[in-house]
Amino acid sequence: MGYVDDDGKAILSRIRNKRNNEELSLFYHLSVEIKDVDISIDKNGEINYKYNENSILKQIVNCVESLGYEFGNIKDL
Numbered sequence: 001m002g003y004v005d006d007d008g009k010a011i012l013s014r015i016r017n018k019r020n021n022e023e024l025s026l027f028y029h030l031s032v033e034i035k036d037v038d039i040s041i042d043k044n045g046e047i048n049y050k051y052n053e054n055s056i057l058k059q060i061v062n063c064v065e066s067l068g069y070e071f072g073n074i075k076d077l
Contacts, residue, residue: 004028008056015063024069026060033057 004011004026036055040048
């Protein structure tokens with residue numbers, strides 16, 4: 001499917017329009033997602049994070065799962 005860009009729209013379109021005989025694989029870099037994670041440190045020094053429920057990665061996962069696919073580890077191939 002290709003590289004996931006900053007807004008994820010292109011990869012979501014490619015996933016939705018994938019042909020049956022086409023593999024579903026993509027490259028996702030953390031730099032795309034970092035803007036969707038709010039990190040803070042509380043008064044006890046604990047790191048807290050809040051993850052945006054509408055992030056690109058979550059949209060991709062939801063899209064893939066809605067089409068009936070499952071994620072797997074490449075080591076299991």
